[in-house]
Amino acid sequence: xxxxxxxxxxxxxxxxxxxxxxxxxxxxxxxxxxxxxxxxxxxxxxxxxxxxxxxxxxxxxxxxxxxxxxxxxxxxxxxxxxxxxxxxxxxxxxxxxxxxxxxxxxxxxxxxxxxxxxxxxxxxxxxxxxxxxxxxxxxxxxxxxxxxxxxxxxxxxxxxxxxxxxxxxxxxxxxxxxxxxxxxxxxxxxxxxxxxxx
Ligand SMILES: Nc1nc2c(ncn2[C@@H]2O[C@H](COP(=O)(O)OP(=O)(O)OP(=O)(O)O)[C@@H](O)[C@H]2O)c(=O)[nH]1
Ligand SMILES: [Mg+2]
Numbered sequence: 535x536x537x538x539x540x541x542x543x544x545x546x547x548x549x550x551x552x553x554x555x556x557x558x559x560x561x562x563x564x565x566x567x568x569x570x571x572x573x574x575x576x577x578x579x580x581x582x583x584x585x586x587x588x589x590x591x592x593x594x595x596x597x598x599x600x601x602x603x604x605x606x607x608x609x610x611x612x613x614x615x616x617x618x619x620x621x622x623x624x625x626x627x628x629x630x631x632x633x634x635x636x637x638x639x640x641x642x643x644x645x646x647x648x649x650x651x652x653x654x655x656x657x658x659x660x661x662x663x664x665x666x667x668x669x670x671x672x673x674x675x676x677x678x679x680x681x682x683x684x685x686x687x688x689x690x691x692x693x694x695x696x697x698x699x700x701x702x703x704x705x706x707x708x709x710x711x712x713x714x715x716x717x718x719x720x721x722x723x724x725x726x727x728x729x730x731x732x
Contacts, residue, residue, distance in 0.1 A: 535613075535614050535618065535619060535620065535621065535622060535647050536620070536621050536622075536647055536648045536649075536650060537610070537621070537622050537624065537639075537647050537648065537649045537650065538555075538621060538622070538623045538624065538650045538651075538652060539624050539626060539630075539632060539635050539649060539650070539651045539652065540552060540623065540624065540625050540626060540652045540653075540654065541626040541628075541630055541632055541651070541652070541653050541654070541674050541678070542626075542628065542653050542654030542655060542656070542674055542682075542684075543628050543654075543655070543656055543659070543663055543667070543670070543671070543674065544628040545656070546628075546654045546655060546656035546659075546684055546685075547654050547656065547682075547684040547685060547713045548625050548626075548654050549576040549577070549578065549625060550576055550684075550713040550714055551652075551654055551682060551684065551711075551713045551716075551719070552568065552578065552623055552625055553576075553578060554713055554714075554716055554717075554719060555623065555719060555720050555723075556568070556578070556588055556623070558717070558718070558719065558720040558721070559620075559621065559720055562720065564620045564621060564720075565617075565618075565619040565620045565621070566588055566619050566620065566621045566622070566623055567588060567589040567590075567591070567613045567617050567619045567621075567622050567623070568588055568589070568590045568591070568622070568623050568624070568625070569590075569591045569592075569593060569598075569606070569609055569610070569613075569622060569623075569624045569625070570590060570591070570592050570593065570625050571593050571594075571597065571598045571606075571624070571625060571626050571627050571630065572594075572625070572626075572627045572628075589613070589617055589619075591609050591613065593605060593606060593609060597626075597627050597629055597630050598624070598626065598627075598630060598635070598638075599626070599630040599631050599632075599634040599635045599638065600631075600634055603634075603638040603641075604641075606638065607638060607639070607641060607642055607643065610622055610642070610647070611642070611643050611644065614644075614647070622647075628670065628674070629670065631673045631677075632651045632653070632673070632674070632676070632677035632678060633673070633676070633677045635649070635651070636649055636651070636677065650679050650723075650727055651677060651678045651679050651680075652678060652679065652680050652681075652682065652723070653674050653675050653678035653680075653681045653682070653703070654681075654682050654684050654713075655671075655674075655675065655681055655682065655683050655684065655699055655708075656684060656685055657683050657684060657685045657686050657688075657689040657690075657691055657695065657710070658685045658688050658689040660683075660689075660695050660698075660699075661695070664698060671702065672702055675699065675702040675703045675706075676702060676703060678703050678706050679706055679726060679727065680706055680707055680708075680709065680723060680726050681699055681703050681706055681707070681708045681709070682708075682709050682711050682713075682719075683695070683696070683699060683708055683709065683710045683711065684711055684712070684713050685712065685713075686710045686711060686712050687712035687715075691710045696708055696710075707726055709722060
């Protein structure tokens with residue numbers, strides 16, 4: 535069982551990305567469970583999936599990277615022991631620190647699962663957010679394996695934006711996407727994790 539942590543700014547498109555990934559994984563025969571640390575306006579669209587849908591564990595009452603990391607690890611363990619999915623996809627709050635999330639798994643009860651990290655950046659609001667919330671942006675992008683630059687349908691990425699984002703996450707690919715209609719994203723992520731091309 536592997537873990538995929540999905541972080542990024544409030545309203546950037548994390549749940550929309552998650553829904554697309556779940557659909558694609560379903561088509562590939564991969565099983566997944568979801569942990570939601572914060573419920574936004576967009577829900578998990580498990581009706582488009584085959585079988586009984588996807589198991590969703592909502593965790594409220596704090597951020598899983600710090601305040602309730604113990605509760606989070608227990609939830610992951612329970613999913614591993616009872617559901618045995620191939621993947622657990624975790625939607626983080628906008629304030630979660632990827633670095634702390636990785637460190638939290640040092641306290642996992644058993645061999646820790648492999649942890650992959652994905653940050654969703656909002657192309658439409660990037661110029662404003664990077665000025666107003668630089669510290670948060672730095673923590674969201676700094677430890678991501680991959681950055682998805684989302685909403686490029688309404689805000690085509692400029693060279694300047696791409697360069698700024700890359701500077702926050704050296705070595706991580708930055709993939710411009712438009713999450714609602716995006717296809718083949720899971721395959722591209724797998725290629726990144728395997729060290730291939732995207
Ligand atoms: N135009 C456009 N809208 C998008 C895109 N991705 C998401 N949205 C819209 O942006 C809004 C926020 O998307 P969510 O997926 O809920 O974002 P989120 O990061 O999960 O939001 P929170 O969980 O509330 O932080 C919704 O109205 C989506 O339909 C995109 O690529 N293009
Ligand atoms: Mg959401």
